[in-house]
Amino acid sequence: MMVACLVNTYDKLKLHEIHLRTIARAAPLCYAYDFHLALFDFNFWKERGELVRDVMDYTTIGGGGRYLKMLEDEGRLHLISKIPSHFGEVVATTSKPENNVLSLEDIRKLKSACFLIGLGRKGLPKDLIKRARYNLDVTFRGVSLETCSAIGAILALVWVVRYGGC
Numbered sequence: 001m002m003v004a005c006l007v008n009t010y011d012k013l014k015l016h017e018i019h020l021r022t023i024a025r026a027a028p029l030c031y032a033y034d035f036h037l038a039l040f041d042f043n044f045w046k047e048r049g050e051l052v053r054d055v056m057d058y059t060t061i062g063g064g065g066r067y068l069k070m071l072e073d074e075g076r077l078h079l080i081s082k083i084p085s086h087f088g089e090v091v092a093t094t095s096k097p098e099n100n101v102l103s104l105e106d107i108r109k110l111k112s113a114c115f116l117i118g119l120g121r122k123g124l125p126k127d128l129i130k131r132a133r134y135n136l137d138v139t140f141r142g143v144s145l146e147t148c149s150a151i152g153a154i155l156a157l158v159w160v161v162r163y164g165g166c
Contacts, residue, residue, distance in 0.1 A: 002162075003087045003114040004030050004155060005038040005080075009122050015044045020054065022119055024061035025148045027068035030076065033159040037071055038078040038087070038114065045079055048072050088112025090132045092124055093154055095144040097135030106134065107161045115154055119147055 004026060010016055019042065030037040045051040052072050056065030071077040083090055091102055091113050116132060118124035123144075129135065138153045139145065145153060 001036060001086070001088060001112040002034065002110075002158060003036040003038050003078075003112075004151060005040050005083065005087070005114050005116050006042075006151075007116055007118045007124055007128065008039070008041040008043075009118050009120045009125065012041050012043050015054070017058075018119065020058045021061065022147060022151075023051070023068065024055050024059045024065060026151050027055075027065070027071055028062040029152055029155045031067040031070055033155040035155055035158075036076040036078060036087075037068075038080050038083075040080050040083070040116070042079060043081070048077050048079060051079065052077070083114055083116075086112075087114035089114070089134060091115045091134045091136050092129040092132035093117050093136050093138060093150065094124060094129055095137050095139065095142050097137050098129060100134050102134040102136040104161050107136075107158055110162075113158075115158070117147065117151055117154065 006026060026037055052065060052069050055068050062068060089110060093115055116124055116128055138150060138157055
């Protein structure tokens with residue numbers, strides 16, 4: 001199981017447009033690259049159906065939420081307040097890796113993993129980076145990416161390394 005876990009670093013109590021847009025953009029990527037989509041600290045939603053309806057009512061991105069609904073129907077959409085152990089190894093995605101940097105060979109060997117991706121300009125909270133087993137800089141050059149660009153790069157890299165014969 002590979003999981004893209006969006007970490008809400010914005011307001012934890014109030015839904016903002018950026019939440020809806022980012023989820024709508026992440027869903028087709030998760031669907032295309034066989035990832036689960038987990039939302040960490042999105043406390044304004046209590047159930048997945050409510051989340052899917054809100055995104056579908058808001059946007060035309062990602063087929064108007066079609067891919068998010070497909071993830072929900074397949075059991076690949078998760079609202080979480082802690083990272084479950086069955087999500088596998090926890091990987092903090094950051095342009096400034098601090099420890100145990102994940103290599104391409106490490107990615108190839110992963111059985112299951114949860115890739116933490118922070119929303120917003122602050123990125124992931126330092127405590128999550130420190131608690132993660134691995135750190136991954138998807139550019140391997142310390143280049144900070146916009147959130148949705150990072151999501152696409154992370155998921156595509158993991159898929160290609162694991163299944164694309166690299």
